[in-house]
Amino acid sequence: MTAAVQVPTFDCRKAFAEELIALAREDDRIVAVCNDSVGSSNLTGFRDEFPDRLINVGIAEQDLVGVGAGLANGGMIPFVSAAAPFLTGRALEQIKADIAYSRAKVVLCGQSPGMAYGELGPTHHSIEDLSWIRAVADLPIVVPADPAQTRAAVRWAAYHSGPSYLRIGRFPVPAVHADDTVFEPGRINQLTDGVDITVVATGTMVSRALEAAETLRAEGISLRVLNVSFIEPLDTEAILRAAEETAGVITAEEATSTGGLGAAVASLLSQHRPTPMRILGIDRQFAPTGSTEFLLDYFGLNAAGIASAARELSAR
């Protein structure tokens, strides 16, 4: 699985920070709220330019999310930013009660999700977040796949009428969209027009799905790659159409397979259009020690894993 051409890759936190600063220059209601994570949330530039609008509550995630809700009620537009495992795990009840149930217009920014913290281990991995957050009502889940989508998601979230959860990737990814690609909230971007098997991918898995499509093209299997940037609300129309037009659906996410994208798609298809499926994710396991790249390979969350699932489905 060696890439023929080395494509440039990007840490989406940089696009996040740049777009947030640009927004803050336009709108003085924009504030960033963090839990000592000024560096890891890439907020040093924001702090330097807007020292008063960077609220650092210290290492205190429950307070972090509650303060965000209060700032929103007070007329500000808070971007509450912390490493995804701590934001969603430690403050899950605040996310439910203070943000979603209270309809507080807060942008929850889960930084470095999935297994981005590789060797730091499962305490620092955020593979449960998609399952946890998807269980909460009235909370959109946005997983940008590249820098262009990250910028668009930040801008969308700032002016969306309610709260949202943004999953901001740290693991370097190639651009899968042109900078001027239209970002349609709640809509899937179809990246290839395959007719045999569909891959419904999100975040880090999108570029890997495109790689798998390349590999399979040579074998005569045509892969349709769908980029899901909104896991909630899900673009059910695009998924049902793919299930109708191709012979099987593979989902791919850097998360547990218990309740995230795969579960959402399986729930949809099993009830409305039963379709052969493969759900690629992490199957209720804590990861062993290893780098992010190693762990993604270990769990088959790569082009080879996607291609192999596609071969299985097309051979049925």
Add this chain to the structure above:
Amino acid sequence: MSTLTVDSASADAFLASRRGLGETSRDRIVTALRDLARAVRSSDVQMINRAQLGHIGGDFSVADILATLYGAVLNIDPHHPTDPERDRFILSKGHSAGALYSTLAHCGFFPLDELETFAQPLSALNGHPNRVKVPGVETNTGPLGHGFPVAVGHALAAKLQGSARRTFVVMGDGELQEGSNWEAAMTASHYHLSSLTAVVDRNRLQQGARTEDTKQLEPLSDKWTSFGFEVREIDGHDYDQLLTAFEPSTTARPVVVIANTVKGKGVSFIEDRVEWHHKVPTTEQVEAALEELNR
């Protein structure tokens, strides 16, 4: 699913009464607050009996605090419950929703007869308050340890905007066992949020036992002092003391009012008894309670 709106006549009467108090003596204000608190308790005990659920002990301990805030302190207008410059009030001990609903209704935020729907199917008046459905509610509470961090956020927003509006939050004393409150206390202190007043309804009882037998809070005043607060310890049923305690901070520090209260205050057979945390009064007990409240 219902959403409530202002009762105009009642709101006008409330606002006229508030305006009138500005020109009168402390004694007259205290009398008005006592009347409001009596009305709140009377409505509350009937609501709880009708719904066959509620938290009467905590409702009655906080009733005088609520009556003082709404009757004489908060800058609010039931006609404009989302006015950006309104003072913010958060009831962090959300299980005392009955007391809050009664207070809001008596101030005209919604019609008094809506209290009859408390806890009924599809009512806006859930067992715990909901800001989307009930005007005057600022954040949804119920799980403990949530209201104070949200209040800190409100006060921070006011500070960032250069606004003089104030933020009040009422917590139960047992609730202080939640660590999130102490995270919030550190933030309030660090950011010098002098427009913030935290109130502890210190009734010394929690759901199952006395606070000091469950997990000791004392020395409570020292704890708040060491967290950087201006501490005002008072009798939480003395309107005169409450009014003084709710005056703005005299330092750059946030204020905490430790209001020593009696759980179930106002009805002798409910007062200071742990079982009345969420016991429901019978119809006979409601009659006896009303008789005692109106004595």
